Amino acid sequence: MIIDSLENAEKYFSVHKSFVKAFEYLKGQDLNALEVGKTVIEEGSLTSAVSAKEGVAVADAKFEAHNNFIDIQVCIAGKEKMGWSTRSAVKDPVAEYNAEKDVIFYKDEPGMYFELQPGQFAIFFPEDVHAPMIGEGVIKKLVVKVKI
Numbered sequence: 001m002i003i004d005s006l007e008n009a010e011k012y013f014s015v016h017k018s019f020v021k022a023f024e025y026l027k028g029q030d031l032n033a034l035e036v037g038k039t040v041i042e043e044g045s046l047t048s049a050v051s052a053k054e055g056v057a058v059a060d061a062k063f064e065a066h067n068n069f070i071d072i073q074v075c076i077a078g079k080e081k082m083g084w085s086t087r088s089a090v091k092d093p094v095a096e097y098n099a100e101k102d103v104i105f106y107k108d109e110p111g112m113y114f115e116l117q118p119g120q121f122a123i124f125f126p127e128d129v130h131a132p133m134i135g136e137g138v139i140k141k142l143v144v145k146v147k148i
Contacts, residue, residue: 001084001130002123003114006074012123018045022072022144026121031076031142045147055080055135058113063090063106063131067097070146071124073132075116078139082122083110083131090129 002012009023025041025048038049055078065087073082090108097104110131116122124130126148133139 001125001128003116003120005120007119009121015123016070016146018042018146019072022046022146026072026074026142026144029142031074031119034076034142041144047145048142049145050076050140050142052077052138052140053133055137055139056133058083058131058134061131061134063108063110063129064103065090065106065126065129066102066124067099067104067126068102068148070126070148071130072121072144072146073116073124073130074121074142074144075118076140076142077118078137079135080116080132080139080141081113081134082116083113083134084124085109085111085129087127087129 006026013020021042034050036050036052040047089111090106092107094105094107106129
């Protein structure tokens with residue numbers, strides 16, 4: 001997992017071959033003006049989804065991981081609290097891995113929590129289990145899915 005601000009995005013270009021394109025896309029957008037919806041940035045390897053939803057309580061957050069995609073989750077508006085654990089620390093899946101949606105949910109509790117402010121991002125790799133969208137009020141965010 002990586003947590004930082006968009007102003008420091010260049011530091012992560014070497015982490016994955018698609019991060020340059022992903023962060024250039026993010027930096028080229030007026031994030032506040034983005035409408036809710038999905039965008040294909042690069043067919044088969046990069047997509048983005050903007051959402052604006054009411055935050056949930058810690059107890060109601062979905063604790064999830066992905067096998068085939070890295071998430072770059074950017075807070076646009078509101079304050080988003082997130083839970084995190086390494087996948088090796090979780091033991092109790094809700095159900096089997098859903099290959100079509102590339103997601104598995106867990107009943108376990110996150111090992112730690114942190115909060116993103118507007119303009120900050122978190123990168124979750126397949127070894128990271130995360131519980132997003134915790135907070136009060138509407139949280140507007142953009143998630144870029146990066147194919148492994």
